[in-house]
Amino acid sequence: MILPEPKERRAREALAALGLDDHVTGLELLTGGVVNTVWMVHRANADDLVLKTTDDTPEDLYEVEAEGLDALRDHGLRTPRVLGVGGGGLALEALTPRVPAExxxxxxxxxxxxxxxxxxxxxxxxxxxxxxxxxxxxxxxxxxxxxxxxxxxxxxxxxxxxxxxxxxxxxxxxxxxxxxxxxxxxxxxxxxxxxxxxxxxxxxxxxxxxxxxxxxxxxxxxxxxxxxxxxxxxxxxxxxxxxxxxxxxxxxxxxxxxxxxxxxxxxxxxxxxxxxxxxxxxxxxxxxxxxx
CATH class of the missing domain: 3.90.1200.10 (Aminoglycoside phosphotransferase (APH), C-terminal lobe)
Incomplete structure (x- = not known):
């Protein structure tokens, strides 16, 4: 897939702001985002992660989402772990999900x-x-x-x-x-x-x-x-x-x-x-x- 230049640049800037840009070997654009652009970030010496960015991020959009994920997890609902938030991005545990067919x-x-x-x-x-x-x-x-x-x-x-x-x-x-x-x-x-x-x-x-x-x-x-x-x-x-x-x-x-x-x-x-x-x-x- 040919990655859109401005979106990839924005993603790499967000990773740098979060201190998660070391050993990045590639960014894979995922489908399914409506508001956000969603990436699978592949890293050489660490687990992959998912990064969410958007063109016009409201000031606290990702901070609020991270807080919500933590609140749900604290009360027993399984959510992806938040790895970093800020700099126009939200980094999450990559769960390599599969289609829930059963x-x-x-x-x-x-x-x-x-x-x-x-x-x-x-x-x-x-x-x-x-x-x-x-x-x-x-x-x-x-x-x-x-x-x-x-x-x-x-x-x-x-x-x-x-x-x-x-x-x-x-x-x-x-x-x-x-x-x-x-x-x-x-x-x-x-x-x-x-x-x-x-x-x-x-x-x-x-x-x-x-x-x-x-x-x-x-x-x-x-x-x-x-x-x-x-x-x-x-x-x-x-x-x-x-x-x-x-x-x-x-x-x-x-x-x-x-x-x-x-x-x-x-x-x-x-x-x-x-x-x-x-x-x-x-x-x-x-x-x-x-x-x-």
Whole structure:
């Protein structure tokens, strides 16, 4: 593969800033990065590592990600070890992941996430704002989960330029009506430690077959917001949910809530891309809240 010169130069500068540029024998550009450029860094006298860089890194993007990985790991979820952060890059343990094809993999992942959701917090939020993609994830503390989710996970995206450009006044009014009705749709639940961006591509299999969780956007939030990402994005691995419910039972109507809780991701995507699919999905979920 021919490496793009500016991106490779940026990667080598980040490695130098982290003091990890000794004995580098090559950089291999990996696939799958949406916001980041991801590299496998091969080294002669040390283990390979993974390096993440991006063209326009928000000031604390990688520091926040590293903190999130450590927080999840500290509470029992397997994440790649952070080897260095700063200088426009994030260096991580290289796990040489393989495709998680076996059903048992998703069972292990479901139990791991259920255990994580057993870690309870006192309030909704996080000590500081984070990032979901390259837009801030608002994490201001709140005692009420419904208000927190409405204000900081849904309505906060309405004013972003790409969302504002495609949302009509009717869309916004319907979203506001949904937010008012949230206590009727989502049962009261405690704040738990959540991964925050729990879709299939952020769960990889390590060489030993165990699930490893990457690219978090952590906060104390409802457990079902994590589940909505796994349930609604692309495909739904049934074994994941079966195993999750063995550890942490869900009520009979949990599936009905998934599209509403997934609106956090839909609105984030709309604010990042202004994409047609996210607008169509949003309007489908908001249809019962639209006025003629």
């Amino acid at each position: 059903p048992e993999f998703w069972e292990h992942a479901g139990r791991a996430v259920a255990a994580l959701h057993g870690v309870h917090g006192d309030r909704f939020g996080w000590p500081h704002d984070g990032w979901l993609g390259v837009l801030p994830q608002r994490n201001h503390w709140h005692d009420d989960g419904h208000v927190f989710f409405a204000e900081q996970r849904l309505l906060r995206y309405v004013g972003e330029p790409k969302a504002e450009a495609v949302l009509t006044s009717r869309d916004r009014a319907a979203l506001e009506r949904l937010c008012v009705r949230l206590p009727d749709i989502v049962p009261t639940a405690p704040p738990v430690l959540t991964h925050g961006d729990l879709w299939h591509n952020n769960v990889v299999a390590a060489p030993d077959g165990e699930p490893v969780f990457i690219d978090p956007a952590v906060s104390w939030m409802w457990a079902e917001v994590d589940l909505s990402m796994m349930f609604c994005a692309d495909k739904s691995p049934a074994r994941f949910f079966d195993a999750y419910r063995e550890v942490r039972p869900l009520d009979s109507r949990w599936r009905e809530r998934m599209p509403v809780l997934f609106l956090r991701e839909v609105l984030s995507t709309l604010a990042h891309e202004g994409s047609r699919w996210s607008l169509d999905y949003l309007r489908t979920v908001l249809r019962p809240f639209m006025t003629s």
